[in-house]
Amino acid sequence: MVGIVIVSHSREIASGTAALAAQMAGPDVRIEAAGGDPDGGLGTDGSLVGAAIAAADQGEGAIVLGDLGSAILTARAVLEDHADGNGSVRLVDAPLVEGAIAAAVVASAGMSLDEVVAAAEEARAVPKF
Numbered sequence: 001m002v003g004i005v006i007v008s009h010s011r012e013i014a015s016g017t018a019a020l021a022a023q024m025a026g027p028d029v030r031i032e033a034a035g036g037d038p039d040g041g042l043g044t045d046g047s048l049v050g051a052a053i054a055a056a057d058q059g060e061g062a063i064v065l066g067d068l069g070s071a072i073l074t075a076r077a078v079l080e081d082h083a084d085g086n087g088s089v090r091l092v093d094a095p096l097v098e099g100a101i102a103a104a105v106v107a108s109a110g111m112s113l114d115e116v117v118a119a120a121e122e123a124r125a126v127p128k129f
Helices: 011-025 046-056 069-081 096-108 113-125
Strands: 003-008 031-035 062-066 089-091
Touching: 003 011, 003 046, 003 069, 003 096, 011 031, 011 096, 031 046, 046 062, 046 069, 062 069, 062 096, 062 113, 069 089, 096 113
Parallel strands: 003 031, 003 062, 062 089
Antiparallel strands: none
16 A cells, blocks of 8 residues: 655654544554654654655555645655655645545555545645535
């Protein structure tokens, strides 16, 4: 199954979002949180992001969702440093919570990487009321 990585400046936001998405997806989808700096403060850390990607990608790829600008920059840097050229890990422009949940549900159905990416991206257009 396609895995999901949640990158946030806050460890609590990343782990909470991952937990919520995991409740929707069930136990088969690997959802990893990479939040905060190594000391637990606010920030992003490339080594945490890299480890989360490695844990989430079980062979069918993974998507990466980030909360704010430097989380995206960190994820991009990690992906550039570890690029395997096959596009199996993709940084997705989607809302963090809604995108994670949509991606988790679609991934839990065994859908492809492209379909999981599309579900996360489409979450941008879903009205709240």
